Amino acid sequence: MIVKEFVFGILGGRITQDLANTREKTWDAITVSQPVNVGGIKGHVYHKETKEPIEGVVVSFQLYSDQTDPEGYYEITEIPVGTHTFTFTKGGYYIAERDATIYKDEWTTLDVELTPGEGPEPSGFPWLWVGLGTAAAVGIVIAKKRLSD
Amino acid sequence: MPGIKFTGPKLSQSINEKTWGAIMVSQGIADMCFGSCQIIDETTGEDYIFREGEPYDPIDLPYGHEVGASFLCDNCGEVALKVFVYIELIDPDGVARASAWNPRGSIPASINPGVGYYSENIGPVTLDKTGLWLVYGRLEYDIA
Numbered sequence: 074m075i076v077k078e079f080v081f082g083i084l085g086g087r088i089t090q091d092l093a094n095t096r097e098k099t100w101d102a103i104t105v106s107q108p109v110n111v112g113g114i115k116g117h118v119y120h121k122e123t124k125e126p127i128e129g130v131v132v133s134f135q136l137y138s139d140q141t142d143p144e145g146y147y148e149i150t151e152i153p154v155g156t157h158t159f160t161f162t163k164g165g166y167y168i169a170e171r172d173a174t175i176y177k178d179e180w181t182t183l184d185v186e187l188t189p190g191e192g193p194e195p196s197g198f199p200w201l202w203v204g205l206g207t208a209a210a211v212g213i214v215i216a217k218k219r220l221s222d
Numbered sequence: 223m224p225g226i227k228f229t230g231p232k233l234s235q236s237i238n239e240k241t242w243g244a245i246m247v248s249q250g251i252a253d254m255c256f257g258s259c260q261i262i263d264e265t266t267g268e269d270y271i272f273r274e275g276e277p278y279d280p281i282d283l284p285y286g287h288e289v290g291a292s293f294l295c296d297n298c299g300e301v302a303l304k305v306f307v308y309i310e311l312i313d314p315d316g317v318a319r320a321s322a323w324n325p326r327g328s329i330p331a332s333i334n335p336g337v338g339y340y341s342e343n344i345g346p347v348t349l350d351k352t353g354l355w356l357v358y359g360r361l362e363y364d365i366a
Contacts, residue, residue, distance in 0.1 A: 091362065092304065092305075092306060092330065092362040092363055092364040093363075093364040093365075094252065094254070094361075094362070094363050094364060095360060095361065095362050095363075096254055096255075096256070096360070096361045096363075097358070097359065097360045097361075098256045098293075098358075098359045098360075099356050099357070099358045099359070100259045100272055100280075100293075100356065100357040100358075100359070101280045101354055101356060102259065102261055102272075102280055102281070102291065102311075102355050102356055102357040103261060103280055103281055103282075103283050103289065103349065103354070103355040104280045104281070104282050104283075104353070104354055104355070105282075105283055105284070105285050105314075105349045105351065105352045105353060105355065106282065106285075106352055107285060107352050108284060108285060135265075135286035135287075135348075136285070136286045136348065136350055137286070153284060153285075153286075
């Protein structure tokens with residue numbers, strides 16, 4: 074049981090007025106232990122078009138993170154086993170999210186290419202735009218053919 | 223001339239008295255009780271409830287998950303109460319990582335007998351320390 078002294082005044086957004094009765098309780102709510110089954114992830118981050126390594130990309134999953142060095146290399150250790158989504162962030166590039174599976178006491182390699190842009194990576198990028206462009210071109214060809222007929 | 227002399231009846235013999243213990247008026251018992259505590263693992267969407275009077279163990283959650291917390295109290299007395307409710311989520315180092323009064327402001331909530339009342343749901347807080355995390359609840363109440 075925690076014994077607490079409350080400083081009355083403005084606390085947590087309330088102008089307190091001590092009422093006549095109080096009752097307290099503390100729950101032992103959550104235990105957090107260091108995960109036993111852990112592995113690591115490593116890899117390189119490159120520029121999508123130039124294939125040059127990118128320095129300073131923040132690679133993160135929950136509280137685990139690292140930053141790429143001048144060779145674009147990163148590594149994160151002590152990650153719980155399982156499949157997780159890793160986020161790759163750097164100003165001037167679309168934010169990339171990639172899934173990777175971590176195995177106990179093993180390294181998982183994940184190389185990523187970043188595309189210049191801002192904000193989240195467009196959904197389906199870049200195949201969505203390629204698909205739309207192709208569909209439009211085919212439509213124009215069909216329309217021209219019908220007109221000529 | 224003879225003086226006038228009153229010789230009335232003796233009062234103690236002519237008046238009867240009785241008192242009935244008829245009605246007792248009291249305010250009734252004022253009491254607020256803790257009902258349950260709820261932990262929400264925001265990372266997985268699962269929630270966990272510790273009900274008052276039932277044995278429980280602290281839940282084991284992975285490092286890095288995000289959690290929220292709230293508790294339910296109820297007016298277990300006999301009269302309407304005005305109530306303030308306070309909740310904290312405390313990390314293994316004793317630091318309050320989230321807290322809230324309910325209701326906010328200076329006017330307490332009015333709760334009738336038998337009626338439950340939730341604290342605010344605080345969080346999400348990232349479990350960034352290993353060890354035991356606590357939820358602290360406090361009720362302030364008085365007859366409305």
